[in-house]
Amino acid sequence: MIVQRILKNTKWELLLYFLLTGSLTAVALYVGSIFGAVHVIDPRVWIYIIAGILVFILIIGYIAGQRIQRRLDYLHLNMLQVAKGNLAVRMPDTADQTFSGVYQEFNNMTEAVEKKMKLLQQFGEREVVEKEQAAEKAVLEERRRLARDLHDTVSQQLFAIHMAASSLPKVLEMNEAQAQTVLDQLIQMSNMAQKQMRALIAQLRPMELVGKTLAEALDQWFPDYCRQNGLRGMKDMDLQGDLSEAKEHQLFLIVQEAMANIVKHSGAKLVSLSLREGPRQVVLSISDDGQGFSNGAQKQGSYGLTTMKERAEKLGGNVEIISKPGAGTTIRVHIPKFEEE
Structure with missing residues (x-):
């Protein structure tokens, strides 16, 4: 052995x-x-x-x-x-004939991968932008639908409540038992209107990145989300400000997906978010002190993890998940950057 x-x-x-x-x-x-x-x-x-x-x-x-x-x-x-996504790595020239050929083949392979990843990233960004444009049209259509729903449900319920409340004093003078029936109807209609309004509000999703950079959106969203869900959050960001709109959009969605998984499944109390932009790649890291999980076992929230991987892969990146039962979880995302030609 x-x-x-x-x-x-x-x-x-x-x-x-x-x-x-x-x-x-x-x-x-x-x-x-x-x-x-x-x-x-x-x-x-x-x-x-x-x-x-x-x-x-x-x-x-x-x-x-x-x-x-x-x-x-x-x-x-x-x-x-x-x-890990650092496609700028190249092997130096060497006088050793045994390794010079291997080093050159490595450089050629890495250069080919970098070109393909750059092309893949461009396609991914284009797809994200096209989806965003389609989403804007969908938002306008959704607003029209919500306006119709408000008119057909809550607005009519409020009108009925108003009519019943207006007639209640007279009914109370004439027939107290009938007034109690009208009052019960008022309570029922108000409860129904409240439920319908909550359902419509739940369908609305704020556009956190509209008019903001990724750093500005996370500065506002991350502490608010941690506070609302009883988490202690730590944030460390070093962004140069030259990320494309598609990269910022996908990274923000990955952060949201990761935080939702932490709240639903980890039982964590502390969350640490790190986002650093280098000359050739962007690295996002989100760690928690939750219960963790075994990589070989079927995990809760696996759909969310798959979604994060798909978002990163659209930009030529990858997602690394480090977890152990009882030792928390770390999600590390690497997105390559390419020099503009």
Whole structure:
């Protein structure tokens, strides 16, 4: 088992080859001395010769293995950076012919991925903008529908309440029992009007980003949402202000979806929101101190998590979910940025 683990590491595998080579060299010298090809006067000298050969070979093998492993580790680190959404990573030129081809292929691959992601992001932003335009038309139609509903329901209920209330004094003078019936009808109609009004109000959704930047909207919305839901919120934002409208819109919706999941399922008391914009990517992180969940188990709120991933993927980004039962949850979103041509 130990040998198998060693062989899985390039550095130790190379060191093992050097050690094997040194051992074969020592054996060859010893066999040569037996057949007279090598003359050693004192047999005890063989101990020092073999030990010296093995130590020398181990030192050379370790240095060679370390150099190769360092380059492989650097390549692996840059691959992880690309996987996190930092598509600006490039491998430097090297005189080593063994790695120069690999580094060049990595750079070509990353450049191709960056171009495709940029194109994907442009399509995603265009789709978001087109959906927003369609949504504006839908809002106007919805307002007309709400106006009709208000006229057909609440407005008529209020008119009926007014008529009944106006006739109540006269009915009370003429027939007290009949007045009680009218009063009961008033209570019933007012309750019905109240329910209908609440139902119509519940259909309205405020447009938090209208006329505001993402930072301004979160400055207002995040503390209010935490206060209304009994959460203690911490916010850290570093935005340069050059995000496109589509990116701001999708990031704001992801924040809303994540906070709704926290309120519904986590049982958290503390929420931390971090939003940082770098030259080549935007990183959003939302952490809570709730109950968490196991990644392998069926999770509550999985629909919300899927929605967040879809929103990020529309812009060429990705969502990383880190959670453990009893240790809270962290949602980290990486959205790449591309230089304008």
